[in-house]
Amino acid sequence: xxxxxxxxxxxxxxxxxxxxxxxxxxxxxxxxxxxxxxxxxxxxxxxxxxxxxxxxxxxxxxxxxxxxxxxxxxxxxxxxxxxxxxxxxxxxxxxxxxxxxxxxxxxxxxxxxxxxxxxxxxxxxxxxxxxxxxxxxxxxxxxxxxxxxxxxxxxxxxxxxxxxxxxxxxxxxxxxxxxxxxxxxxxxxxxxxxxxxxxxxxxxxxxxxxxxxxxxxxxxxxxxxxxxxxxxxxxxxxxxxxxx
Amino acid sequence: xxxxxxxxxxxxxxxxxxxxxxxxxxxxxxxxxxxxxxxxxxxxxxxxxxxxxxxxxxxxxxxxxxxxxxxxxxxxxxxxxxxxxxxxxxxxxxxxxxxxxxxxxxxxxxxxxxxxxxxxxxxxxxxxxxxxxxxxxxxxxxxxxxxxxxxxxxxxxxxxxxxxxxxxxxxxxxxxxxxxxxxxxxxxxxxxxxxxxxxxxxxxxxxxxxxxxxxxxxxxxxxxxxxxxxxxxxxxxxxxxxxxxxxxxxxxxxxxxxxxxxxxxxxxxxxxxxxxxxxxxxxxxxxxxxxxxxxxxxxxxxxxxxxxxxxxxxxxxxxxxxxxxx
Ligand SMILES: Cc1cc2nc3c(=O)[nH]c(=O)nc-3n(C[C@H](O)[C@H](O)[C@H](O)COP(=O)(O)OP(=O)(O)OC[C@H]3O[C@@H](n4cnc5c(N)ncnc54)[C@H](O)[C@@H]3O)c2cc1C
Ligand SMILES: Nc1ncnc2c1ncn2[C@@H]1O[C@H](COP(=O)(O)O)[C@@H](O)[C@H]1O
Numbered sequence: 001x002x003x004x005x006x007x008x009x010x011x012x013x014x015x016x017x018x019x020x021x022x023x024x025x026x027x028x029x030x031x032x033x034x035x036x037x038x039x040x041x042x043x044x045x046x047x048x049x050x051x052x053x054x055x056x057x058x059x060x061x062x063x064x065x066x067x068x069x070x071x072x073x074x075x076x077x078x079x080x081x082x083x084x085x086x087x088x089x090x091x092x093x094x095x096x097x098x099x100x101x102x103x104x105x106x107x108x109x110x111x112x113x114x115x116x117x118x119x120x121x122x123x124x125x126x127x128x129x130x131x132x133x134x135x136x137x138x139x140x141x142x143x144x145x146x147x148x149x150x151x152x153x154x155x156x157x158x159x160x161x162x163x164x165x166x167x168x169x170x171x172x173x174x175x176x177x178x179x180x181x182x183x184x185x186x187x188x189x190x191x192x193x194x195x196x197x198x199x200x201x202x203x204x205x206x207x208x209x210x211x212x213x214x215x216x217x218x219x220x221x222x223x224x225x226x227x228x229x230x231x232x233x234x235x236x237x238x239x240x241x242x243x244x
Numbered sequence: 245x246x247x248x249x250x251x252x253x254x255x256x257x258x259x260x261x262x263x264x265x266x267x268x269x270x271x272x273x274x275x276x277x278x279x280x281x282x283x284x285x286x287x288x289x290x291x292x293x294x295x296x297x298x299x300x301x302x303x304x305x306x307x308x309x310x311x312x313x314x315x316x317x318x319x320x321x322x323x324x325x326x327x328x329x330x331x332x333x334x335x336x337x338x339x340x341x342x343x344x345x346x347x348x349x350x351x352x353x354x355x356x357x358x359x360x361x362x363x364x365x366x367x368x369x370x371x372x373x374x375x376x377x378x379x380x381x382x383x384x385x386x387x388x389x390x391x392x393x394x395x396x397x398x399x400x401x402x403x404x405x406x407x408x409x410x411x412x413x414x415x416x417x418x419x420x421x422x423x424x425x426x427x428x429x430x431x432x433x434x435x436x437x438x439x440x441x442x443x444x445x446x447x448x449x450x451x452x453x454x455x456x457x458x459x460x461x462x463x464x465x466x467x468x469x470x471x472x473x474x475x476x477x478x479x480x481x482x483x484x485x486x487x488x489x490x491x492x493x494x495x496x497x498x499x500x501x502x503x504x505x506x507x508x509x510x511x512x513x514x515x516x517x518x519x520x521x522x523x524x525x526x527x528x529x530x531x532x533x534x535x536x537x538x539x540x541x542x543x544x545x546x547x548x549x550x551x552x553x554x555x556x557x558x559x560x561x562x563x564x565x566x567x568x569x570x
Contacts, residue, residue: 122361125349174490208358213385214384222539222543241543243448244505
């Protein structure tokens with residue numbers, strides 16, 4: 001089985017997010033970048049699915065600064081990697097680049113994360129699937145493959161559903177699909193020599209542009225309620241905040 | 245030309261978030277001076293559909309058919325794109341619910357439209373069309389310009405109020421063409437817990453963390469939630485340990501929520517947890533450690549042992565509810 005895992009390079013989950021004084025750009029100096037946590041679940045699943053045979057290719061749309069993240073993916077167990085040499089402009093741009101690659105390099109299964117922790121769009125997987133004319137199960141918590149059929153469990157409003165889909169398909173990994181894998185020494189050593197191909201992006205129309213950023217207004221300081229007065233909470237929530 | 249809103253139902257009924265998106269779309273339509281058309285897919289009674297008219301919809305398109313009975317992303321996306329073309333829709337609005345998130349990107353591709361997802365406020369429409377959306381896992385907002393002729397936006401539940409506007413809607417059947425290639429995925433089973441409030445669109449959420457010590461202690465958390473009519477949530481280590489289902493896990497790697505009230509019990513307030521809950525309107529924290537970081541992100545704090553405080557809250561919530569009803 002040939003699996004493609006789409007990986008995003010995102011700020012570390014503990015990173016403080018700051019913007020330039022004009023609020024137009026994210027300041028990345030001093031920020032550690034990591035493999036998007038959901039993509040790490042997707043990659044772990046792909047490695048599990050190919051233990052009996054098969055390959056796992058990872059693809060990233062990013063400039064050269066994303067290579068440490070790509071190497072980490074190779075250390076976790078990917079077979080080879082592709083980097084499309086461009087900053088990711090928006091979800092549509094990313095999906096088009098991946099679709100272009102997949103048209104000449106077909107896969108049995110494409111795994112993504114359910115969302116990236118910087119853009120939070122959850123838009124790449126479904127756009128990619130639409131461009132390729134295949135199904136996408138975006139919030140997949142479980143995935144099993146038998147022959148050319150995948151069975152998936154997906155989160156829905158107020159519950160879950162079990163789906164059956166033919167391959168190829170795009171699945172967005174959610175918590176629970178696989179255990180996070182920690183690269184071992186052998187993985188880290190071999191990652192240095194695994195193939196990483198760099199290709200140039202195709203031209204894509206731009207429909208959306210980030211104009212500026214903003215940060216939430218910090219909360220005013222906390223109002224402490226003494227433990228013995230805990231019962232007064234609901235009256236306060238009603239009278240002061242009108243939320244209940 | 246028109247604005248099209250997709251009105252999502254769960255088992256034939258509209259949720260509050262459906263009326264939120266209608267109100268949101270109505271405000272866009274009014275600003276753009278365009279009629280608002282609503283599209284419903286699947287089996288929904290005319291009585292239920294008629295409700296859309298109370299929020300500014302003038303026409304409801306109703307798409308029904310054997311292949312549209314259960315929510316299924318591909319045929320649903322095709323129907324929405326067909327309706328958008330038939331109505332010459334310039335803006336298509338959906339809810340950023342689980343199904344909406346699966347559908348919206350496909351609709352955008354089909355219509356060659358720009359997509360803005362997770363929108364949290366009305367777009368600015370004097371000049372360029374600019375939306376405000378969440379970014380960096382709740383740590384920031386991005387203002388995104390959509391420059392394509394047709395625009396698709398998905399709105400986060402609970403981020404816009406329901407606004408009634410007098411009027412009524414005419415309901416018409418919308419004829420659809422569903423191709424076989426859209427029907428390769430089959431839903432084998434659906435499990436919904438009907439007695440529980442669904443987390444992503446809950447207005448009130450009671451959440452608990454590792455401070456609860458073990459799954460056997462969740463009885464009081466559920467009792468508090470049930471009394472208030474709230475959904476339950478938990479921190480990541482709690483779902484990792486299997487104390488609670490993964491679907492309750494909130495935070496950067498879980499569900500991001502923005503309820504009116506978030507009560508966090510025995511949760512330290514790690515940055516990854518805050519990422520998913522910091523856009524809650526009011527936050528209450530119960531923690532025995534006065535130094536817990538969560539107090540810095542809270543509106544109300546109670547320092548104390550959850551095993552003493554929560555029973556007190558349950559009692560107070562019951563009294564509060566009965567005084568409200570009585
Ligand atoms: C990549 C990554 C992603 C992550 N994503 C998430 C995420 O999405 N969501 C998430 O929640 N976490 C996430 N985490 C984990 C996060 O960093 C914290 O470890 C986690 O949120 C801590 O959970 P907790 O507050 O329940 O437990 P703890 O940190 O153990 O805190 C327990 C709290 O309970 C209090 N307490 C103990 N006993 C009592 C008592 N009797 N009464 C009252 N209070 C008591 C303690 O004072 C303490 O503050 C992520 C971590 C990483 C590295
Ligand atoms: N720059 C990128 N390169 C490769 N894959 C990406 C990139 N950005 C997003 N993805 C994939 O798309 C998923 C959803 O991202 P998003 O649509 O940005 O929320 C991620 O979890 C990745 O699997």
